[in-house]
Amino acid sequence: QVQLQESGPGLVKPSETLSLMCSVSGGSIRNNYWGWIRQPPGKGLELIGYIHYSGSTNYNPSLTGRVTISADTAKNQFSLMLTSLTAADTAVYFCARIKPEEWLVFDYWGQGILVSVSS
Amino acid sequence: DIQMTQSPSTLSASVGDRVTITCRASQSVSNWLAWYQHKPGNAPKLLIYKASSLESGVPSRFSGSGSGTEFTLTISSLQPDDFATYYCQQYHSFLYTFGQGTKLEIK
Numbered sequence: 001q002v003q004l005q006e007s008g009p010g011l012v013k014p015s016e017t018l019s020l021m022c023s024v025s026g027g028s029i030r031n032n033y034w035g036w037i038r039q040p041p042g043k044g045l046e047l048i049g050y051i052h053y054s055g056s057t058n059y060n061p062s063l064t065g066r067v068t069i070s071a072d073t074a075k076n077q078f079s080l081m082l083t084s085l086t087a088a089d090t091a092v093y094f095c096a097r098i099k100p101e102e103w104l105v106f107d108y109w110g111q112g113i114l115v116s117v118s119s
Numbered sequence: 120d121i122q123m124t125q126s127p128s129t130l131s132a133s134v135g136d137r138v139t140i141t142c143r144a145s146q147s148v149s150n151w152l153a154w155y156q157h158k159p160g161n162a163p164k165l166l167i168y169k170a171s172s173l174e175s176g177v178p179s180r181f182s183g184s185g186s187g188t189e190f191t192l193t194i195s196s197l198q199p200d201d202f203a204t205y206y207c208q209q210y211h212s213f214l215y216t217f218g219q220g221t222k223l224e225i226k
Contacts, residue, residue, distance in 0.1 A: 004162070045206060045217035060214055094163065102168055104210045105153045109162040 002027040004095050004110035011116050018082040018115060022095030029053045029076050033098035035106060036069060036080045038091040046091075050098060051078055085117045121145050121209050125218035131226040136197045140221045142190045142207035151211040154183055154192045157220075158203045166205075167192065197223075 008020035022034070035050035049059035051069045059067050063082070071078040082089060092112040099107035122145040132138050142152065150170040157163040165174045167183035170190055180195040194201055202225050207218040 044219040045208075047214050047216070058213075096163075099165070099168065102210075104215045105165060105168045105208070106155075106163070107165045107174065109164075111160060111162045 002097060002108040004097065004108055006093060006095050006110045006113040008113060008115070010114060011118065012085055013119050014086055014117055016085055018080070018085055018089065020080045020093055020113065022078050022110060024076050029071060029078060030073055032100060034071070034078045035096050035098055037094045037096060037106070039094070040088070040091040048080065050104070087117050089115070090117045091115060120214055121148060121212060121216055123207055123209055123216050123218040125207060125221045127221060128219070129222045129224060131224045132197055133226045134197050134199055138194050138197060138223065140192045140205055142192070142218050144188045144209055147187045148209040148211035150186045151209060152183070152185065152190050153208045153210060155206045155208065156203045157206065163206070
């Protein structure tokens with residue numbers, strides 16, 4: 001059973017950079033695609049972007065220029081970096097696996113981490 | 120971007136009820152539609168993909184139907200564990216957008 005766990009700060013100041021990690025257990029990040037999704041308070045889910053373990057990425061255009069997703073196969077982790085934070089980036093951030101052979105459905109998710117952007 | 124609209128936003132029902140949640144797409148997504156269940160503090164759970172395919176391990180009381188722009192998720196007989204928020208997601212085209220959610224509450 002694949003399990004994902006997000007980690008990182010719960011509070012970040014405006015204009016700073018958010019760094020989140022997703023640790024994967026019960027399976028390798030190799031040969032799969034992995035994604036980040038977020039949910040602002042009271043709003044719906046929004047795709048941030050996704051990565052293949054080889055390093056190829058695709059990002060939500062609304063975040064292009066501020067977002068970087070990277071993978072570390074040695075540690076079986078992938079990460080999210082989001083720069084120039086504003087209050088609008090306050091959200092629960094989820095990491096998830098893209099279901100093999102069913103592009104683009106998320107079959108395993110982390111429980112999410114609440115990130116608040118506030119001074 | 121394809122907009123996904125769910126109805127109702129909130130649904131009150133009792134254990135044993137049959138409930139249906141609707142998801143409408145702003146343009147055709149063929150059958151590239153998934154449904155997820157989410158309980159606060161838990162990881163979202165994939166229930167249905169390709170509009171009507173049941174994810175492995177998901178109880179058979181969950182079913183999905185539809186194609187094009189209108190889809191439904193049906194729970195044939197509500198169980199206590201089913202009270203949660205449900206989201207649809209289209210994966211026909213980038214940005215693979217989600218509905219705003221339907222909160223299923225105990226009546």
